[in-house]
Amino acid sequence: MTAATKALSVLALLLLAGCTALVDNRADKREAQAIEEWPPLGQFVEVDGRRVHAVVTGSGPDLVLIHGASGNVRDFTFDFVNRVKDRYRVIVFDRPGLGYTDRAADRYDSAFTNTAESPAEQAAMLNAAAQKLGVTNPIVLGHSYGGSVAMAWGLNHPAAGLVIVAGATMPWPGSLGASYTVLGSGLGGAVVPPFVTAFATEETINETIESIFAPNPAPAGYAQYVGPGLTLRRESLRANARQVNTLRPHVVEMSERYPSLTLPVELIHGDADTTVPLDVHSRPLDKLLPNSTLTVLPGLGHMPHHIAPQATVDAINRVARRAGVR
Structure with missing residues (x-):
């Protein structure tokens, strides 16, 4: 290697180090800003030395709410909790690695x-936190990815019944797409998130939220309230991508146990959901479960608890009656 080549190599390394430092510095500032703008809403429960963030409100039979991918407790506290806290003691959890809950x-x-x-590990962590909050036999509601965690809860821990809202609960054909493949990998998940954290634009955030709600509009103020900056933190991006990227083998295994689940289960799903398609998930799940009821919502996408909240409340009430807790 010539002296000139060595000099160019050193210069390139210095430029790369400088670029990395600038990206990390910008990511640090945006993460700090997100924590300041969207602080914890609830309390912390310690499970095996790790913190679980929970919002607890209301009175009545216990109702646990578990959010989906890229989410946090704010998805439910935006509006939905207010619709059920007069009839239920509501416990909303941040899933492991998201919001303000630690990895498991x-x-x-x-x-x-x-x-x-896995969904089973997440359910175990949240169930342990719920027990410390005095919860013993809850109705467990899971949305999207949270549907798989709710199903794991029902399979492995005491529950009065389940409500699965647009739940990712069954094996699906094909791949999840390039972003999950890259962010879910060891190298990609280490290298890419700092750039996403540092440079994600408000336009991109709004477009992503619109795509999640499509074909329905997102509620006014949702994007500002739900805390997209929390999801865009580096560790949250890694946790979310890797949980989604590794989900399929777990639901394959879980699906073999679904016929043994005798709890009352209410399934709520929009027929226009392209994120977690009805015909891939809730319809076949309904056929496997011995004690389930499927409610299909015409023209609704992936967010029924926001677009048709009363249908979700009705499903909770049906489970409560069927389980004898109300």
């Missing part, structure tokens, strides 16, 4: 790992 175990903390908490 040390092995998931590395930036370079490609593994993540």
